[in-house]
Amino acid sequence: MSPTDQLFTDGAAYERLMGRWSRRVGDVFIDWIEAPRDLRWLDIGCGTGVFTEQVIRGCSPAAVVGIDPSPEQLAFARGRGEWSKVEFIVGDAQDLPFADNSFDIAVMALVIHFVPDPAKSVAEMWRTLRPGGTAAAYVWDYKNAGSPTAPLAAAMRAMGLQSPAPLSPQVTSLQALEELWRAAGFEQTGTRAIDIAVEFADFEDFWQSMTMPVGPAGTAIAAMPPDGQAQLRSVLEQQVPLTADGRVTYRARASAVKGCKTA
Numbered sequence: 471m472s473p474t475d476q477l478f479t480d481g482a483a484y485e486r487l488m489g490r491w492s493r494r495v496g497d498v499f500i501d502w503i504e505a506p507r508d509l510r511w512l513d514i515g516c517g518t519g520v521f522t523e524q525v526i527r528g529c530s531p532a533a534v535v536g537i538d539p540s541p542e543q544l545a546f547a548r549g550r551g552e553w554s555k556v557e558f559i560v561g562d563a564q565d566l567p568f569a570d571n572s573f574d575i576a577v578m579a580l581v582i583h584f585v586p587d588p589a590k591s592v593a594e595m596w597r598t599l600r601p602g603g604t605a606a607a608y609v610w611d612y613k614n615a616g617s618p619t620a621p622l623a624a625a626m627r628a629m630g631l632q633s634p635a636p637l638s639p640q641v642t643s644l645q646a647l648e649e650l651w652r653a654a655g656f657e658q659t660g661t662r663a664i665d666i667a668v669e670f671a672d673f674e675d676f677w678q679s680m681t682m683p684v685g686p687a688g689t690a691i692a693a694m695p696p697d698g699q700a701q702l703r704s705v706l707e708q709q710v711p712l713t714a715d716g717r718v719t720y721r722a723r724a725s726a727v728k729g730c731k732t733a
């Protein structure tokens with residue numbers, strides 16, 4: 471996978487593949503970070519603004535800057551609502567176009583595993599935060615098959631195919647995230663796992679959602695020949711957990727981290 475495969479370029483498809491699940495994690499994450507009102511927020515890798523919207527609704531920010539390398543995702547974000555306190559900017563987590571000490575809180579919601587150099591992005595959070603500011607992130611726990619797309623990856627592996635892993639899956643455990651935060655200089659660090667239920671009306675709903683043409687998984691499946699896609703579907707039909715009434719349900723797990731720039 472290359473850095474450009476880590477971009478998400480279709481907002482509506484993203485919503486069906488991921489937005490509905492990431493929102494469930496975001497609610498728990500927002501409670502956990504206990505951010506006071508009236509902060510200046512930086513939402514790194516804001517994409518279609520799913521988490522940005524949760525910040526506006528749940529945290530009463532003074533202002534929010536959302537930054538993402540995908541103009542398509544930002545166009546979708548801009549069109550989805552009233553954003554009087556929000557500015558959306560194209561940019562990269564590893565080279566933030568902001569002065570030192572610009573923000574009170576910087577967050578990465580489901581982003582750091584797509585960044586080629588995660589340590590650089592955490593160093594950029596540190597640089598752009600004011601002393602006393604908070605850096606926090608959550609990410610699917612790929613090391614423990616925590617992503618909603620884990621059944622898809624398992625089926626691809628069973629077929630002898632390379633599974634659609636993000637560029638930096640090594641940073642998705644609680645321990646790895648805390649080490650990254652401490653190495654960047656953050657103190658008073660904390661971590662927690664966030665478990666959510668993932669549910670689909672039936673296998674067809676699951677298949678259509680998983681094969682949305684967006685992100686690493688969608689890119690990998692779109693590149694498969696039709697008979698390969700049919701075989702993948704058949705393997706998944708045998709592997710995914712079905713309830714007696716035909717629904718597909720399983721658990722997903724995110725790892726979350728937070729820390730303070732005390733100096």
Ligand SMILES: C[S@@+](CC[C@H](N)C(=O)[O-])C[C@H]1O[C@@H](n2cnc3c(N)ncnc32)[C@H](O)[C@@H]1O
Nearest residue numbers: 477478515516517520521540562563579580584
């Ligand atoms: C799974 S989406 C998460 C979007 C949003 N934060 C949310 O919670 O719905 C991952 C986002 O990371 C962005 N991304 C990928 N590489 C990035 C980088 N190097 N710097 C910043 N964002 C990046 C993608 O374009 C995409 O919008």
